[in-house]
Amino acid sequence: MKISTRGRYGVRLLIDLAEHPKEDRVALAVIAERQRISVRYLEQVAVILRRAGFIRSVKGASGGFALALPPTEIIIGDALRTLEGDVLVADPAPAGIRESPYRECVRSMVYDRLNERIAGLVDRMTLASLVERASSLDRASSGDTAGEDGEDGETPPTGTSARTDESFMYFI
């Protein structure tokens, strides 16, 4: 039950763009370096995501890619289906062929249930929710290291405040 390299890299490309909302376009070479993924591979993934309308290319000397939609509107399940073809754990029953009753039973009790649970999860997950959760974890861990003086926890340490504001903007 593996997510392919294409699926993994595609999601990381989207996350990278969402994490840097102040950059109105990002060159693939920059993403490649930040994410430690080969540019050549990233190019292939970018084409797929652009054709499906998740990202758009910005032409010009300092061209690059930007999200084509707000991160709140990018559903991870949709992105995965685009990159992976589907997010099913088993091929659907072949039409017109009668399967053994054992296979039929396993299909309805295991595969169908798994497919439903997986779809439910990835369709609730948006690019914004992923990035926001990561930055709230950052805030929590920064709070821990702030020591005894930082007990009120109301004001995030200055180092993370910029990032906090950026991710907050997705929800406005």
Added chain:
Amino acid sequence: MRISTRGQYSLEALLYLALLGEGESASTRTIAGATGISEGYLEQLLIPLKKAGIVRGIRGARGGNLPGKPLADITVGEILRTVEGSFAPVPCLEAAVSCEAAASCGANRCPAQDSCIARTAWTDLYQEINDTIESITLADLAAGYTAKALTGGGSSL
């Protein structure tokens, strides 16, 4: 994101064994005939399943295979893990789960994994898959099969 053929066939073969009556066992040939899985392939699958105690083999002229434990103690997750290895959706979770030592000594460890946002999504996915397959036992599958047969829900039954 497919469950391998090995995993699928193992579940079907185990369901067949789960439906055997008290004290009954089934030869590899019988299971193969009923499920449509080739006998050679089935023999290969039974090796790790027997080793894990999920299937018990009885030798001799009247020997055969039967479930190695009470059906309620055999989960779909255990069967799949036995024949497929880890079903972590991404390699970085596999390393962390299957061998903590490997993770700390650096083998298979992605340098960015602690700050990787994508990894939080894969962790959730892995958890969801695990929870689902650990919650279904062979007893559930057998009961589902029987209920379907009784109500005539299955066209082929």
